[in-house]
Amino acid sequence: MSIDQEKPDEVISAETEVASEIVNEEQPHTEVAEHEYTIEELKKELEEAKQKNHETWDKAVRIQAEMENLKRRTQKDLEDAHKFTLTNFGKALLPVFDSVVLGLQAATGESEEVKKFREGSELTIKQFEALFEKFNILAIDPIGQPFSAEFHQAVLVQAAEDAEPNTVINVFQKGYTLNGRLLRPAMVVVAKAPEKPSEDNTQA
Amino acid sequence: MAKIIGIDLGTTNSCVAVLENGVAKVIENSEGARTTPSIIAFSNDDEVLVGQSAKRQAVTNPKNTLFAIKRLIGRRFKDDAVQKDIKMVPYNIVEAENGDAWVEVHGKKMASPEISARILMKLKKDAEAYLGETVTEAVITVPAYFNDSQRQATKDAGRIAGLEVRRIINEPTASALAFGMDKPKGDTKIAVYDLGGGTFDISIIEIAEIDGEHQFEVLSTNGDTFLGGEDFDSRIIEFLAAEFKKDSGVDVHNDPLALQRLKEAAEKAKIELSSSQQTDVNLPYITADASGPKHLNVKLTRAKLESLVEELINRTKGPCEMALKDAGVKASEINDVILVGGQTRMPKVQEMVKSIFGQEPRKDVNPDEAVALGAAIQAGVLAGDVKDVLLLDVIPLSLGIETMGGILTKLIEKNTTIPTNASQVFSTADDNQTAVTIHVLQGEREKAAANKSLGRFDLADIPPASRGVPQIEVSFDIDANGILNVSAKDKATGKKQSIVIKASSGLSDEEVDRMIKDAEAHADEDRKLTELVHARNHADGMIHATEKSLKEFADQVSAEEKASIESGIEALKEVIKGDDKEAIEAKTNALTELAGKLAERAYAQKAGAEGGEAHHAEHASSAHAADDAVDAEFEEVKGDK
Numbered sequence: 001m002s003i004d005q006e007k008p009d010e011v012i013s014a015e016t017e018v019a020s021e022i023v024n025e026e027q028p029h030t031e032v033a034e035h036e037y038t039i040e041e042l043k044k045e046l047e048e049a050k051q052k053n054h055e056t057w058d059k060a061v062r063i064q065a066e067m068e069n070l071k072r073r074t075q076k077d078l079e080d081a082h083k084f085t086l087t088n089f090g091k092a093l094l095p096v097f098d099s100v101v102l103g104l105q106a107a108t109g110e111s112e113e114v115k116k117f118r119e120g121s122e123l124t125i126k127q128f129e130a131l132f133e134k135f136n137i138l139a140i141d142p143i144g145q146p147f148s149a150e151f152h153q154a155v156l157v158q159a160a161e162d163a164e165p166n167t168v169i170n171v172f173q174k175g176y177t178l179n180g181r182l183l184r185p186a187m188v189v190v191a192k193a194p195e196k197p198s199e200d201n202t203q204a
Numbered sequence: 205m206a207k208i209i210g211i212d213l214g215t216t217n218s219c220v221a222v223l224e225n226g227v228a229k230v231i232e233n234s235e236g237a238r239t240t241p242s243i244i245a246f247s248n249d250d251e252v253l254v255g256q257s258a259k260r261q262a263v264t265n266p267k268n269t270l271f272a273i274k275r276l277i278g279r280r281f282k283d284d285a286v287q288k289d290i291k292m293v294p295y296n297i298v299e300a301e302n303g304d305a306w307v308e309v310h311g312k313k314m315a316s317p318e319i320s321a322r323i324l325m326k327l328k329k330d331a332e333a334y335l336g337e338t339v340t341e342a343v344i345t346v347p348a349y350f351n352d353s354q355r356q357a358t359k360d361a362g363r364i365a366g367l368e369v370r371r372i373i374n375e376p377t378a379s380a381l382a383f384g385m386d387k388p389k390g391d392t393k394i395a396v397y398d399l400g401g402g403t404f405d406i407s408i409i410e411i412a413e414i415d416g417e418h419q420f421e422v423l424s425t426n427g428d429t430f431l432g433g434e435d436f437d438s439r440i441i442e443f444l445a446a447e448f449k450k451d452s453g454v455d456v457h458n459d460p461l462a463l464q465r466l467k468e469a470a471e472k473a474k475i476e477l478s479s480s481q482q483t484d485v486n487l488p489y490i491t492a493d494a495s496g497p498k499h500l501n502v503k504l505t506r507a508k509l510e511s512l513v514e515e516l517i518n519r520t521k522g523p524c525e526m527a528l529k530d531a532g533v534k535a536s537e538i539n540d541v542i543l544v545g546g547q548t549r550m551p552k553v554q555e556m557v558k559s560i561f562g563q564e565p566r567k568d569v570n571p572d573e574a575v576a577l578g579a580a581i582q583a584g585v586l587a588g589d590v591k592d593v594l595l596l597d598v599i600p601l602s603l604g605i606e607t608m609g610g611i612l613t614k615l616i617e618k619n620t621t622i623p624t625n626a627s628q629v630f631s632t633a634d635d636n637q638t639a640v641t642i643h644v645l646q647g648e649r650e651k652a653a654a655n656k657s658l659g660r661f662d663l664a665d666i667p668p669a670s671r672g673v674p675q676i677e678v679s680f681d682i683d684a685n686g687i688l689n690v691s692a693k694d695k696a697t698g699k700k701q702s703i704v705i706k707a708s709s710g711l712s713d714e715e716v717d718r719m720i721k722d723a724e725a726h727a728d729e730d731r732k733l734t735e736l737v738h739a740r741n742h743a744d745g746m747i748h749a750t751e752k753s754l755k756e757f758a759d760q761v762s763a764e765e766k767a768s769i770e771s772g773i774e775a776l777k778e779v780i781k782g783d784d785k786e787a788i789e790a791k792t793n794a795l796t797e798l799a800g801k802l803a804e805r806a807y808a809q810k811a812g813a814e815g816g817e818a819h820h821a822e823h824a825s826s827a828h829a830a831d832d833a834v835d836a837e838f839e840e841v842k843g844d845k
Binding site: 154 | 224225236245247253260261262264335336460464489492496607629631633639641662671672674675676
């Protein structure tokens with residue numbers, strides 16, 4: 001592995017001697033030396049170096065820009081995460097709330113017990129509503145309003161004489177939003193739109 | 205930098221993803237969901253709804269709410285699949301003038317790609333909102349069994365949506381990419397088991413490694429276009445409805461709200477049973493009749509669920525065996541099985557896969573998102589994004605060649621990550637030298653001979669020229685495997701020689717450390733030697749140039765001057781033989797001065813004669829003519845002449 005230290009020195013001096021006299025030995029005639037650049041060559045190298053520098057700079061700037069974009073996206077992701085943390089929990093809690101409301105609706109008796117139960121249920125529901133409001137969970141109760149696919153889910157279409165077509169005539173279940181984003185659509189019944197001839201036939 | 209997005213354009217749901225810093229990421233849509241239903245609706249007032257909102261108004265507008273357009277895209281109206289579909293969907297499927305399957309909405313005929321384009325437009329918009337820049341290119345996935353016409357139609361849909369579809373790739377291939385199936389070396393065979401919402405697809409894929417690139421070939425596909433997670437849900441709903449009817453006498457099918465709640469509860473229970481052994485389906489006040497409110501409370505065990513859906517799971521076995529047979533591959537020859545589609549999360553399904561293929565399937569990528577993630581990876585490759593290569597090798601020691609004076613000239617420094625390359629232009633050491641020896645060395649010592657020799661080769665037939673003039677470009681190239689390619693090229697003739705070396709050939713860590721320490725210990729010594737060699741080389745160059753000048757300007761040099769220059773040369777030649785760097789430098793400076801005066805005069809005369817830049821000696825006659833003029837000018841100054 002390691003090369004004898006004596007020998008290299010000899011080799012070097014021998015080479016140097018030979019280099020200074022142009023002798024026909026194999027060694028000097030294959031020695032590699034520094035290339036003596038002409039000005040033309042240097043100019044060309046400079047151009048190439050400038051070009052490469054320009055490309056590298058360009059790349060660096062792009063990476064910087066990408067980083068800025070990434071920072072911005074990460075920031076928004078973080079904000080959204082805070083804003084919508086309650087999404088899953090909220091969605092799961094709503095059916096429970098529904099059950100309480102349905103329980104109240106079903107308690108139609110007139111006995112003292114039932115009356116007390118109704119009262120208790122009403123107060124429980126108030127608790128829920130206060131909680132929702134606190135966390136920006138708002139109810140969507142669109143009875144009588146025009147149907148909007150953005151916040152309502154049409155479960156049924158019914159004919160209705162006294163209602164405008166495409167309006168909500170019944171709310172099966174209220175919808176909710178969390179910080180403006182839809183948590184669950186309101187389940188509604190929509191008044192039938194008038195029968196247009198072109199809708200029922202396949203006329204062009 | 206423009207990003208290319210990856211899109212899974214599914215029959216029931218679509219998903220878009222993008223490669224961000226080497227990692228594929230699903231982009232949420234404007235409603236915050238990670239997938240978008242593949243549903244498009246045209247309302248009465250010509251509003252176009254896409255996704256969840258289109259789904260929500262379906263009941264009010266069945267003729268103009270379009271879904272499962274993927275069953276029509278690229279097909280002829282007369283195709284069996286299309287004719288079957290007509291009976292199943294409430295919207296109008298019509299024949300276009302050219303025979304393609306189109307749809308009719310509000311009396312207007314529209315091409316299938318036009319409809320699918322609407323989904324793509326929404327995904328594009330959502331991606332742009334997330335990325336904060338415009339998106340104009342995409343990679344879109346299609347089933348492996350899609351024919352040319354269907355693929356072209358999908359591309360058309362992209363174009364209509366304002367997206368240049370850079371590539372259409374197969375869904376199982378995309379999934380394979382998401383699972384990193386393009387990483388292993390050599391050839392592999394994989395099975396992609398895709399049990400989604402509405403369809404089941406099994407694909408056998410061969411991945412061949414050719415020149416470091418991975419090529420994916422779909423050997424066979426099979427499946428069941430009417431088998432999916434929704435069928436599993438149906439079984440559970442029916443069971444729960446039947447139990448409820450038994451208990452309460454009420455049929456929930458007549459109550460749309462109750463049915464809706466039951467559907468949601470059934471899906472929830474199915475998911476829970478993938479991680480628990482039993483669950484409660486608890487729906488108080490689900491409905492009411494004359495006798496009052498009714499509650500649904502049913503315990504569902506995993507075992508019960510599995511018995512309800514056993515037949516469905518068994519239906520996947522046949523297609524898998526057919527696919528293996530068609531591919532001419534035995535189950536034992538499959539290297540990996542990957543799971544795609546939400547329904548594959550069910551333990552019983554995974555058991556079935558294991559029993560068919562005799563191995564645990566890979567489930568480490570989100571099965572709902574694998575296809576989109578894979579499309580994003582392909583998109584990233586096309587965009588030229590650098591993939592995150594986590595572990596890169598480095599070369600342990602510097603690499604270079606031996607140059608004049610026995611010095612190691614490094615081309616690649618140690619600890620450079622590979623793959624890498626470097627090149628430098630060298631030249632000859634002597635006049636009329638017609639060959640150079642490229643001696644490749646590894647190590648840190650400046651003294652060439654103190655390093656490890658890796659190999660050597662000659663480059664010959666260099667046209668005779670003055671020393672230092674020929675341009676020999678020496679290039680070092682190390683690939684990812686550590687194989688070193690060294691080449692030498694004569695830039696004038698184009699002649700080239702090269703050798704291939706295994707760079708880190710058997711050097712242990714200890715040896716590497718020792719060589720580095722060795723270099724540090726000898727650093728001073730080596731530096732002195734280098735300086736000495738440089739001084740010698742410089743002196744050498746000076747001698748050479750001066751001798752040349754003497755010949756060139758022989759007629760401008762007085763005998764006295766010539767003698768003093770020659771003695772300067774001799775003196776320098778003497779000290780070169782020794783090791784005294786200072787002496788060499790001193791004598792070199794002395795000679796430089798002497799020769800300098802000569803050169804100065806010669807160039808000045810030439811500049812005067814030609815009135816321009818002078819590089820080489822020109823005709824003596826013109827210089828001579830100007831001589832008088834210059835002499836006259838300097839007459840007074842040149843006192844010692």
